[in-house]
Amino acid sequence: MRYDSIIEAIGNTPLVRIDPAVHGLRNIDLYAKLEMLNPFGSVKDRAAWNMARPGLAAAVERGASIVELSSGNTAKALAVIAAMHGVPFKSISNRMRVPEVKDLLLLLGAEIQELPGQTECLDPTNPEDPLTVIHRMLSESGSTYLHTDQYYNPRNADAHAASTGPEILADLDGRAPDWFIACVGTAGSSSGVARVLRAHDPQLKVVGLVAHKSDFIPGIRNIDEVHEVGLFDPATFDTIASVTADEALEGMLTLVRRCGMLAGPTGGAAYFGAVRHLRTVDAELTDRKSAVFIVCDRIESYMSYIRQRRPDLLGRPPRKNSVAGVTDQEVLAVTAVDPENAQKWLAQERPLVVDLRGPSAYAALHIEGSINIVDELFEELVQGGLPFSKAQPVLLACPVGEKSARYAALLTRLGHPDARSLAGGIIAWRDAGAPLVRE
Numbered sequence: 001m002r003y004d005s006i007i008e009a010i011g012n013t014p015l016v017r018i019d020p021a022v023h024g025l026r027n028i029d030l031y032a033k034l035e036m037l038n039p040f041g042s043v044k045d046r047a048a049w050n051m052a053r054p055g056l057a058a059a060v061e062r063g064a065s066i067v068e069l070s071s072g073n074t075a076k077a078l079a080v081i082a083a084m085h086g087v088p089f090k091s092i093s094n095r096m097r098v099p100e101v102k103d104l105l106l107l108l109g110a111e112i113q114e115l116p117g118q119t120e121c122l123d124p125t126n127p128e129d130p131l132t133v134i135h136r137m138l139s140e141s142g143s144t145y146l147h148t149d150q151y152y153n154p155r156n157a158d159a160h161a162a163s164t165g166p167e168i169l170a171d172l173d174g175r176a177p178d179w180f181i182a183c184v185g186t187a188g189s190s191s192g193v194a195r196v197l198r199a200h201d202p203q204l205k206v207v208g209l210v211a212h213k214s215d216f217i218p219g220i221r222n223i224d225e226v227h228e229v230g231l232f233d234p235a236t237f238d239t240i241a242s243v244t245a246d247e248a249l250e251g252m253l254t255l256v257r258r259c260g261m262l263a264g265p266t267g268g269a270a271y272f273g274a275v276r277h278l279r280t281v282d283a284e285l286t287d288r289k290s291a292v293f294i295v296c297d298r299i300e301s302y303m304s305y306i307r308q309r310r311p312d313l314l315g316r317p318p319r320k321n322s323v324a325g326v327t328d329q330e331v332l333a334v335t336a337v338d339p340e341n342a343q344k345w346l347a348q349e350r351p352l353v354v355d356l357r358g359p360s361a362y363a364a365l366h367i368e369g370s371i372n373i374v375d376e377l378f379e380e381l382v383q384g385g386l387p388f389s390k391a392q393p394v395l396l397a398c399p400v401g402e403k404s405a406r407y408a409a410l411l412t413r414l415g416h417p418d419a420r421s422l423a424g425g426i427i428a429w430r431d432a433g434a435p436l437v438r439e
Helices: 044-062 071-084 099-107 130-139 154-171 188-200 247-260 265-282 299-310 328-333 338-350 359-364 376-384 402-413 425-431
Strands: 015-017 028-034 065-069 091-093 111-114 143-149 181-182 205-211 239-243 288-295 333-339 350-355 392-399 421-422
Touching: 015 154, 015 328, 028 154, 028 265, 044 065, 044 143, 044 154, 044 188, 065 071, 071 091, 071 099, 099 143, 099 188, 154 188, 181 188, 188 205, 188 265, 205 265, 239 247, 239 265, 247 265, 247 299, 265 288, 265 299, 265 359, 328 402, 333 338, 338 359, 338 392, 338 421, 338 425, 376 402, 392 425, 402 421
Parallel strands: 028 288, 065 091, 065 143, 091 111, 181 205, 181 288, 205 239, 333 421, 350 392, 392 421
Antiparallel strands: 015 028
16 A cells, blocks of 8 residues: 555554454454554544644644643644644643653654643533633634644544444445444544444444543543543443453453454453453354454553553562552442531541642642642552551542542551541532632
């Protein structure tokens, strides 16, 4: 194949059948759509080009910058496209959690603006939320930004309706699969592909996969976050199921070691969730069926993520006292204090309040007298045992109260007699009208 531009190489990715000996399904052919083989490395290449293309010539003419709320693959693709056309690119994020991605964006010449988000998900009612900040920038007099707006731009999903979905149909000889399984991030690929496949066969079953609550899987939102995404429509999906970070890594290992697909954790989550769902119906089938899942991107960008959660895979000893090892039962046993009772507890017993958010969010607004220890640093501290005296009660706070509950459970496991979590996190504290101060 010969192209005049690398842009022309976007799309037409392979659809590869997974050996039944790997997944164990007797009556279902399982296929992986290898979006990792797009030229910039991910499923987001299609959407990035489709969103940027209409306004790109005008952006070049007036010297505009492309801007996007992204800390991952969309930012990478847009950074390449912008650089190719001599246009600056700015990635705005409330938190870049994968160091390799941040380094690559800087290498590509991107400007990164990290903002003090108070939650991992979008909160348009918050004046400091990244989405709100972007729209404020765009409305400023003399603004010269091209905002691709991946969370609300229909061209995100349209890119997959125009290419990814039809490619799947063509590779299956004009037939839609019986199941389409997709991880949900912006919901662009899942909704765009589902639209085309379901139009071809209304009997198609669509399974949406989200991250387990309080788990972080790059590129996937959890069940609470996904409802904040403008492109997400629950009617697209017949089933919504969650996948844990451990399950995503197990699925990734299978794809890497047994299938030769150098998939990242998102692809692993898609594979694990697909097989788990399909096993529930496989034994009851009397004729041959098929299913397709998407491998979103490649493994190389996530080595630090893997090292943190599964150091044993890289020949290193398991991390002791890790929050990843905390069980759901331990979390449920934690005392979660609502804002009203937390204020009473603070007044009566003066517990140590530890704010686990990033420094920018803490500086913007925090509980008076609290100390700021970012969650990753906090986990490093507990590697050596309890970082606080057992005589000192501790109240942990995070954006929405889920991560703080896991860390409170870890402190309890280590022998702390009174470690509690702020129920609903700083968001609930703020919404209850409880006092917050600025640094």
